[in-house]
Amino acid sequence: MTESVRTIAIECLRYNPETDEAPHYQTYDVPFTDDMSVLEGLQYIKDELDGSLTFRWSCRMAICGSCGSMVNGVPQLSCHTFLRNYYPGKVRIEPLNHFPILRDLAIDQTDFVRNKLPAIKPYLIAKEDKTLAQGEFLQTPGEMHKYYHYSECINCLLCYAACPQYGLNPEFAGPAAIALMHRYNADSRDAGRAERMQLGNSDEGVWGCTLVGYCSEVCPKGVDPAHAINQNKVASTVDYFLRFLTPHGGK
Amino acid sequence: MQVVKTDIVVVGGGGAGLRAAIAVNESDPQLRVALISKVVPMRSHTVAAEGGSAGVVRTDDSLDYHFNDTVSGGDWLCDQESVEYFVTHCVEEMVQLEHWGCPWSRQADGHVNVRFFGGMRVQRTWFAADKSGFHILHTLFQTSLKYPRIERFDEFFCVDLIVEDGRVRGVVAIEIATGELFLFECRAVIFATGGAGRVFRQNTNAGIVTGDGMGIAFRHGVPLRDMEFMQWHPTALPGTGILITEACRGEGGILTNKDGYRYLQDYGLGPPEPFPRVKAMELGPRDRLSQAFWHEEQKGRTLQTAHGSAVNLDLRHLGAKKIHERLPMITEASKTFVGVDPVTAPIPVRPAMHYTMGGILCNKETETPLPGLFAAGECSSVGIHGANRLGSNSLAELLVFGKVAGEGAARYARTVPAGSSEPIRKQAESISDRVLGYLNLGKGERVAKIRREMTETMETGVGIYRKSATMQSACDRLAELRARYRQGVKLDDSNRVFNTEWMSAIELGFTLDVAQAIAHSALERRESRGAHQRLDEYHERDDENYLVHSLAYFTADGAPSIRYMPVVITKSRPAKRIYGGEGKQAVLT
Amino acid sequence: MSQVRTYTRPMAGWWRKNPYFVKYMIREASAPLFYAYALWLLAGLVALARGEAAYNTWRSASSHPLSILLHAVVVVFAIYHTWTWFRVLPKTTPDIDVQPRVLVAAGVAVAVVCCAALFAFAWWATR
Numbered sequence: 001m002t003e004s005v006r007t008i009a010i011e012c013l014r015y016n017p018e019t020d021e022a023p024h025y026q027t028y029d030v031p032f033t034d035d036m037s038v039l040e041g042l043q044y045i046k047d048e049l050d051g052s053l054t055f056r057w058s059c060r061m062a063i064c065g066s067c068g069s070m071v072n073g074v075p076q077l078s079c080h081t082f083l084r085n086y087y088p089g090k091v092r093i094e095p096l097n098h099f100p101i102l103r104d105l106a107i108d109q110t111d112f113v114r115n116k117l118p119a120i121k122p123y124l125i126a127k128e129d130k131t132l133a134q135g136e137f138l139q140t141p142g143e144m145h146k147y148y149h150y151s152e153c154i155n156c157l158l159c160y161a162a163c164p165q166y167g168l169n170p171e172f173a174g175p176a177a178i179a180l181m182h183r184y185n186a187d188s189r190d191a192g193r194a195e196r197m198q199l200g201n202s203d204e205g206v207w208g209c210t211l212v213g214y215c216s217e218v219c220p221k222g223v224d225p226a227h228a229i230n231q232n233k234v235a236s237t238v239d240y241f242l243r244f245l246t247p248h249g250g251k
Numbered sequence: 252m253q254v255v256k257t258d259i260v261v262v263g264g265g266g267a268g269l270r271a272a273i274a275v276n277e278s279d280p281q282l283r284v285a286l287i288s289k290v291v292p293m294r295s296h297t298v299a300a301e302g303g304s305a306g307v308v309r310t311d312d313s314l315d316y317h318f319n320d321t322v323s324g325g326d327w328l329c330d331q332e333s334v335e336y337f338v339t340h341c342v343e344e345m346v347q348l349e350h351w352g353c354p355w356s357r358q359a360d361g362h363v364n365v366r367f368f369g370g371m372r373v374q375r376t377w378f379a380a381d382k383s384g385f386h387i388l389h390t391l392f393q394t395s396l397k398y399p400r401i402e403r404f405d406e407f408f409c410v411d412l413i414v415e416d417g418r419v420r421g422v423v424a425i426e427i428a429t430g431e432l433f434l435f436e437c438r439a440v441i442f443a444t445g446g447a448g449r450v451f452r453q454n455t456n457a458g459i460v461t462g463d464g465m466g467i468a469f470r471h472g473v474p475l476r477d478m479e480f481m482q483w484h485p486t487a488l489p490g491t492g493i494l495i496t497e498a499c500r501g502e503g504g505i506l507t508n509k510d511g512y513r514y515l516q517d518y519g520l521g522p523p524e525p526f527p528r529v530k531a532m533e534l535g536p537r538d539r540l541s542q543a544f545w546h547e548e549q550k551g552r553t554l555q556t557a558h559g560s561a562v563n564l565d566l567r568h569l570g571a572k573k574i575h576e577r578l579p580m581i582t583e584a585s586k587t588f589v590g591v592d593p594v595t596a597p598i599p600v601r602p603a604m605h606y607t608m609g610g611i612l613c614n615k616e617t618e619t620p621l622p623g624l625f626a627a628g629e630c631s632s633v634g635i636h637g638a639n640r641l642g643s644n645s646l647a648e649l650l651v652f653g654k655v656a657g658e659g660a661a662r663y664a665r666t667v668p669a670g671s672s673e674p675i676r677k678q679a680e681s682i683s684d685r686v687l688g689y690l691n692l693g694k695g696e697r698v699a700k701i702r703r704e705m706t707e708t709m710e711t712g713v714g715i716y717r718k719s720a721t722m723q724s725a726c727d728r729l730a731e732l733r734a735r736y737r738q739g740v741k742l743d744d745s746n747r748v749f750n751t752e753w754m755s756a757i758e759l760g761f762t763l764d765v766a767q768a769i770a771h772s773a774l775e776r777r778e779s780r781g782a783h784q785r786l787d788e789y790h791e792r793d794d795e796n797y798l799v800h801s802l803a804y805f806t807a808d809g810a811p812s813i814r815y816m817p818v819v820i821t822k823s824r825p826a827k828r829i830y831g832g833e834g835k836q837a838v839l840t
Numbered sequence: 841m842s843q844v845r846t847y848t849r850p851m852a853g854w855w856r857k858n859p860y861f862v863k864y865m866i867r868e869a870s871a872p873l874f875y876a877y878a879l880w881l882l883a884g885l886v887a888l889a890r891g892e893a894a895y896n897t898w899r900s901a902s903s904h905p906l907s908i909l910l911h912a913v914v915v916v917f918a919i920y921h922t923w924t925w926f927r928v929l930p931k932t933t934p935d936i937d938v939q940p941r942v943l944v945a946a947g948v949a950v951a952v953v954c955c956a957a958l959f960a961f962a963w964w965a966t967r
Contacts, residue, residue, distance in 0.1 A: 054749050055751075121396075144356075146935055151386070211932075227931045
């Protein structure tokens with residue numbers, strides 16, 4: 001099968017804090033083949049046309065989470081979004097919404113990596129003590145099924161770009177963080193729910209969500225953060241009332 | 252230049268680096284650890300590993316079997332003491348991961364499940380669906396957040412080591428977000444910087460796998476060992492090189508040529524039935540499978556795709572249920588990137604560069620010849636892979652030797668004084684000037700041009716099968732490319748803030764050095780063994796002359812000089828590598 | 841670590857930029873309408889408590905064309921709101937082994953049956 005070579009216009013947001021007051025756009029004409037991804041289009045621009053175009057990427061196979069950007073206004077991973085689906089129209093690429101722009105298509109991810117993620121205590125707080133010699137905690141496939149798809153988050157931040165609540169209120173823990181919190185709470189080996197729900201039950205936790213639901217639409221891994229957050233609203237309410245009934249609150 | 256004082260620097264935030272940092276903290280909570288990574292740790296290439304991690308758990312398995320599979324898989328070029336230590340410690344590391352929350356796939360009774368992998372006699376590959384590396388990395392990264400003494404420097408690009416008084420005193424790194432130079436003063440450094448697969452054109456690797464740590468250690472006189480042994484993974488998507496895990500074959504997948512024929516039976520891996528059978532046919536070792544592809548291509552029996560020739564990886568007989576349960580990620584990848592649903596059609600695959608068996612010379616304590624420098628993971632050559640790595644030994648290696656490196660560095664750090672000095676600062680300044688010199692050069696070639704020529708040269712000259720003429724020609728080309736690189740690389744981007752073109756220019760320097768080490772080591776090894784196969788007069792294994800490790804030493808002006816060191820043989824004397832043959836059908840779990 | 845002068849994009853007009861958000865805002869806009877409708881019903885209840893004259897005033901106000909218009913708009917929004925309510929129902933349940941579309945269909949079916957029952961009762965009560 002021979003590939004015909006056509007040209008598509010890729011318009012990129014540019015921003016250089018050393019020289020720019022505000023972002024502007026620059027369009028490049030990129031020859032492309034049917035199986036070229038948006039990332040490969042960006043790489044062509046950087047390699048052949050303009051080495052200053054800056055964007056993050058690594059694995060090229062939608063598992064590392066580096067290459068998130070807004071493609072025609074929709075949060076996407078550029079490595080598995082294909083130019084053929086936009087041709088002959090223009091492809092506009094911007095950095096992920098709701099994050100400060102560092103340079104061109106690269107956002108400042110530190111709010112998620114340094115604040116949101118560690119705050120929800122994303123590690124197993126084990127129910128029982130077991131030495132290594134005693135082997136693994138037992139967990140049936142059914143028990144694993146309860147949390148497994150929430151563990152598939154690649155931290156690509158598309159859900160944060162999709163969430164207007166995070167955009168309007170950056171204190172909100174956000175979809176990925178709360179989904180990961182739920183992943184650990186729902187793990188049969190874990191006993192840390194009470195610790196995590198200090199944050200989870202607050203306005204920055206589940207109550208910051210108004211069920212827009214766009215996060216689950218854009219998630220490339222089917223993590224369904226909207227489900228993780230909203231099923232915890234019932235539990236959160238129960239926690240709240242149990243607080244008055246029992247000395248140590250709901251557990 | 253900003254200065255950070257710490258005790259131990261870990262360069263690289265992948266599986267080995269994170270495991271090492273945690274191990275430092277666990278063995279000695281007083282020590283400060285700086286974890287420097289050019290990407291945020293969960294982006295490290297460990298994340299893309301799919302198949303699993305080996306550890307002996309079944310009652311019909313034994314450490315000796317794992318040992319023997321590994322040593323014979325490595326064509327007897329493994330240091331058997333390292334392998335002994337390795338196989339003994341795999342399971343405890345994987346149990347540790349499980350205690351930290353890793354979602355290993357389970358049997359119905361709740362115990363961890365294990366599956367077959369290439370070259371293994373018994374099922375011993377622990378797996379987490381077909382995203383084992385992803386789960387291991389995220390478990391390690393999230394667990395590392397429990398240790399406040401690990402200070403992370405995300406998106407800091409390490410560009411050089413500082414060596415003073417014969418020992419390592421620190422590293423210099425660029426803070427990518429600002430372009431500022433940082434000096435980290437410390438007592439020990441652990442390199443966990445990954446492999447060098449991007450040296451080749453078609454590869455399964457991420458863009459970040461550029462051999463940085465290897466290049467830095469190399470320039471400081473640390474030899475790179477066994478660099479000629481580069482692993483071609485037999486099943487990657489044509490064009491992109493995206494990895495289609497060996498686990499497909501571990502679950503019973505088969506490889507057929509364009510005539511629908513299971514061609515591996517023609518290459519000493521048959522008979523084809525009964526299937527599956529351990530170490531036979533599609534469960535043979537990676538080097539043999541990639542070599543078989545090459546022969547099929549020569550015979551014109553491969554399919555033609557838009558991106559070169561390929562063979563079929565047929566999973567249809569496994570059924571939708573098993574495919575979706577055990578191999579969901581490659582199903583997604585296959586549909587997305589080549590438009591093939593493995594439930595209904597075979598996936599087109601071909602070999603692509605995947606793994607660097609060799610690396611920075613170190614002993615089984617992960618100590619390199621440079622005092623204070625430790626190496627763990629794919630960047631190191633600790634001696635367990637020999638001439639060909641078995642699948643699922645690499646993820647286990649990250650954990651076992653990541654821990655060894657962390658504990659070793661902690662012990663070493665306690666024996667040497669901390670402290671700053673004028674010579675150290677001066678070295679840091681000169682490194683800083685050197686890397687800043689890339690900016691605003693105003694002359695030279697584009698990074699992409701030199702890089703492209705390098706990868707094409709390597710693919711043609713030092714590919715699956717090699718000849719003296721092709722290797723010599725590659726060596727000559729690389730020397731020319733190095734010279735052109737040294738004349739200058741012209742950057743479009745002269746800014747300091749988040750200048751990834753600048754990063755890639757510096758990376759290219761490391762990759763070119765590593766490429767030379769690979770090409771020259773290959774040229775000098777006058778035999779065929781494991782992943783290094785020659786079609787010229789040296790097409791047989793030569794234990795008399797070449798049962799030795801190659802050592803490539805950097806020379807400032809010319810080609811690397813190649814020397815040799817003995818292989819450590821204890822229990823297993825070199826024999827013929829036998830795969831295929833008669834045997835009963837294996838029961839897949 | 842040093843600071844970079846990052847750029848923060850303003851949120852103004854965010855919901856107009858994506859059809860998904862427009863639909864969300866329409867859903868949310870139904871809330872003040874229901875609030876207004878609830879106040880109207882409350883007024884009716886108060887009138888009922890005050891006696892026949894007050895209640896008849898409320899009834900004739902209710903059949904004014906403007907009131908009919910308001911009620912029609914509220915019905916349209918109520919149907920849309922009900923539909924979107926059940927669309928997100930699967931997100932609010934615990935993890936159960938039921939397909940989301942089955943849950944949505946079940947919810948809508950219950951709503952349809954309840955409405956039909958209510959209409960039947962109203963028809964019977966006023967015949």
